[in-house]
Amino acid sequence: MAAPITAALLIIGDEILSGRTKDKNIGYIAEYLTGVGIDLCEVRIVPDVEDEIVAALNSLRQRYTYLFTTGGIGPTHDDITADAVARAFGVGIDHDPRAVAMLRERYQPHELNEARLRMARIPDGADLIENPISKAPGFKIGNVFVMAGVPAIMQSMLDTIAPTLQTGARMLAETIEAEGLAEGNYAAGLADIASAHPGVSIGSYPSFSTSGFRNQIVVRGRDPVAVARAVAAVQDLLHRLKSDGVPH
Amino acid sequence: MAAPITAALLIIGDEILSGRTKDKNIGYIAEYLTGVGIDLCEVRIVPDVEDEIVAALNSLRQRYTYLFTTGGIGPTHDDITADAVARAFGVGIDHDPRAVAMLRERYQPHELNEARLRMARIPDGADLIENPISKAPGFKIGNVFVMAGVPAIMQSMLDTIAPTLQTGARMLAETIEAEGLAEGNYAAGLADIASAHPGVSIGSYPSFSTSGFRNQIVVRGRDPVAVARAVAAVQDLLHRLKSDGVPH
Numbered sequence: 001m002a003a004p005i006t007a008a009l010l011i012i013g014d015e016i017l018s019g020r021t022k023d024k025n026i027g028y029i030a031e032y033l034t035g036v037g038i039d040l041c042e043v044r045i046v047p048d049v050e051d052e053i054v055a056a057l058n059s060l061r062q063r064y065t066y067l068f069t070t071g072g073i074g075p076t077h078d079d080i081t082a083d084a085v086a087r088a089f090g091v092g093i094d095h096d097p098r099a100v101a102m103l104r105e106r107y108q109p110h111e112l113n114e115a116r117l118r119m120a121r122i123p124d125g126a127d128l129i130e131n132p133i134s135k136a137p138g139f140k141i142g143n144v145f146v147m148a149g150v151p152a153i154m155q156s157m158l159d160t161i162a163p164t165l166q167t168g169a170r171m172l173a174e175t176i177e178a179e180g181l182a183e184g185n186y187a188a189g190l191a192d193i194a195s196a197h198p199g200v201s202i203g204s205y206p207s208f209s210t211s212g213f214r215n216q217i218v219v220r221g222r223d224p225v226a227v228a229r230a231v232a233a234v235q236d237l238l239h240r241l242k243s244d245g246v247p248h
Numbered sequence: 249m250a251a252p253i254t255a256a257l258l259i260i261g262d263e264i265l266s267g268r269t270k271d272k273n274i275g276y277i278a279e280y281l282t283g284v285g286i287d288l289c290e291v292r293i294v295p296d297v298e299d300e301i302v303a304a305l306n307s308l309r310q311r312y313t314y315l316f317t318t319g320g321i322g323p324t325h326d327d328i329t330a331d332a333v334a335r336a337f338g339v340g341i342d343h344d345p346r347a348v349a350m351l352r353e354r355y356q357p358h359e360l361n362e363a364r365l366r367m368a369r370i371p372d373g374a375d376l377i378e379n380p381i382s383k384a385p386g387f388k389i390g391n392v393f394v395m396a397g398v399p400a401i402m403q404s405m406l407d408t409i410a411p412t413l414q415t416g417a418r419m420l421a422e423t424i425e426a427e428g429l430a431e432g433n434y435a436a437g438l439a440d441i442a443s444a445h446p447g448v449s450i451g452s453y454p455s456f457s458t459s460g461f462r463n464q465i466v467v468r469g470r471d472p473v474a475v476a477r478a479v480a481a482v483q484d485l486l487h488r489l490k491s492d493g494v495p496h
Contacts, residue, residue: 017288019279031267040265043293075432076452077439115435150456184323187363191325204324208400
């Protein structure tokens with residue numbers, strides 16, 4: 001099987017780190033990439049500090065097939081992502097005529113002030129990513145995709161980007177409810193199954209609510225046969241434990 | 249003013265990176281730490297891979313006053329956080345009698361199997377963090393706090409930890425609605441205000457819904473007088489722009 005296609009996600013913004021804004025992009029992007037066969041391997045959230053953004057950009061873009069960023073591409077003084085990306089790549093940055101043309105679709109000439117033109121500052125050599133909602137584009141340079149932080153705009157940019165991405169075999173995931181069984185009861189058997197099925201990864205995920213714990217076992221892998229075999233082994237284990245009347 | 253108290257958060261878990269589980273801890277912890285006067289400066293999400301966890305632990309614990317982790321302390325084979333922490337600190341790890349005693353409050357002797365005892369494996373020299381919900385403790389070693397991933401348990405552990413933390417002056421945040429004004433119209437004035445008020449940080453946060461864009465300006469700082477001055481300057485700017493009838 002071909003090498004997996006990997007990705008990292010870099011969320012840029014003080015407002016996420018202060019807790020003022022609750023991030024809605026991580027879960028969406030994670031699910032989206034998984035769905036198209038790209039493994040999201042790491043996420044970082046950094047503040048609106050250029051040195052921090054540059055360091056994270058350079059660390060992540062060198063490690064993974066793709067790096068996606070969200071946030072910091074608006075018109076205000078705290079929007080410094082484009083400059084940080086230019087610095088990370090060691091390239092210049094200036095008003096991009098293609099980006100200016102996009103902004104002209106939204107703004108009258110007298111509205112296109114210096115602040116709004118900031119949104120047309122694009123690192124040299126980058127390709128633009130369209131923004132159908134507010135026109136100010138994202139961009140791609142090297143293996144880095146720079147997107148807006150506003151979820152609706154980010155989602156639309158991701159739809160634009162997706163067909164251009166190299167994708168791998170889709171990761172399949174099967175969820176098995178461990179109804180009435182506690183993790184501690186199936187953990188040993190599950191570890192044995194995990195060892196015996198090296199082509200898949202098996203996780204056990206408890207959640208807790210007023211009605212108590214609910215445990216789900218998830219089998220993930222790219223080979224449908226291997227996943228099916230591991231799922232059958234897990235179901236067999238749970239069935240055996242229930243028949244034995246193992247305490248919860 | 250004293251040096252700010254800083255923190256990083258490390259979320260451990262394949263299920264977050266695959267998008268299967270939507271993280272609920274980042275926003276909660278971010279808001280919590282901000283509320284007690286600790287600056288959350290960085291967040292990372294890494295998979296259930298020991299090398300990755302160890303690298304992130306060592307990178308983050310050396311940079312910030314505190315490092316908080318969530319996830320990977322259950323009884324199943326994919327719960328490897330405690331071992332990774334022991335390796336990061338270069339210390340041994342074994343069943344901790346205090347942790348075993350806690351588990352005994354929940355489990356009958358015949359229920360306390362090897363898998364469940366895994367939850368009592370604690371790195372040498374660590375202090376335990378109580379878990380009132382399911383008893384399996386978290387722990388603290390050096391400046392690292394290891395907590396459960398299940399939100400209800402994590403939240404309770406954070407309440408236990410909080411009184412022991414060194415905290416700084418609380419970061420104050422004032423939000424000003426930029427009603428009827430677009431970012432591009434107040435960006436230049438806001439940048440001037442930001443330059444003139446070095447003791448505070450000023451952010452502009454657009455959100456988008458079916459009713460269009462809503463812009464909020466947030467002034468943050470530790471000195472109430474400095475924050476109030478900057479807020480007044482922002483309100484004055486917005487008032488002037490509205491009076492001038494600036495296009496949206």
